Amino acid sequence: MNKIPILKINEFSFEKNDCEFYINNIVDHCTNFHNSINLPHKHDFYLTILFTAGSGTHEIDFNSYEIKPGSVFLLNPGQTHNWTLSEDILGYIFFHSESFYNLYFTDKKINHFPFFYSRQNPPCINLPLNELQNFIDYFQKISDEYINNQTLNYHKIRNLIDLLYIDLTRIYNLENKTIINKNHSYFTKLHQLEKLIEENYKIEKSPKEYARHLSISTKHLNRIVQTLLNKTTQDLISERILLESKRMLISSKHSLSEIALELGYDDYSYFTRFFKKRIKQTPSEFLKKHQ
DSSP: OOOOOEEOGGGSOOTTOOSSEEEEEHHHHHHHTGGGOOSOBEESSEEEEEEEEOOEEEEETTEEEEEOTTEEEEEOTTOOEEEEEOTTOEEEEEEEOHHHHHTTOTTOOGGGSTTTSOTTSOSEEEOOGGGHHHHHHHHHHHHHHHHHOOTTHHHHHHHHHHHHHHHHHHHHHHHOTTOOOTTSTTHHHHHHHHHHHHHHTTTOOOHHHHHHHTTSOHHHHHHHHHHHHSSOHHHHHHHHHHHHHHHHHHHOOSOHHHHHHHTTOSOHHHHHHHHHHHHSSOHHHHHHHHO
């Protein structure tokens, strides 16, 4: 079955044959790479983008976000995205592997930053225009270090990225009052739940089974999800199924019934009712809209 393409970090042309890190300005990046990948796609790396001029729309996991000067987007590996950009677009883009950060910083991990530690948290930040230059300087310094290739340049790049993520976190937390906090006592269980859903959503759709895997009651699991996300466990399972169904609908050459079967639904009519209840469209209507 055809799937949305997953771009790997080593598919990009690196001057230093590096498969851990990449940085470029938006114009050159789009000219060299993105013209051939303007359809929805995924990555196997962490991606950070700053737009400094121009406009457009950035669609991430089928949610649309406005692009404007000061827009920052931070994507986890595996998220689906594509964009439409104006001709006067300017900005920067960099991405790196998980190990590029985690092997260097022993006291913290990349998913400790709020924009990376749960996909339930928003993937974007709107920088105050009076602070935009400060963040442009970060990206420019990182770019200069990458291009100049001086002694210990990757040490400095990692530290600059760490400082950038810290300053972005401060603005992100002010913008988003209801984001999941990794210091909350429930966070570990929620993180485990998200991982379990990612691994099992096609075959396991019952909150009771996920609670059993986590060695807690279904009631307590729902309390955790309700407290952190104001959702139910069933909501999280359904949202993951729906996200994958959308991805498959726009990328697959197979029939709708075959897609339903791939997602664990023997009864296509039941899958259609489930999809329409949540999306307010049938799978056919959704597909027609996105073709």
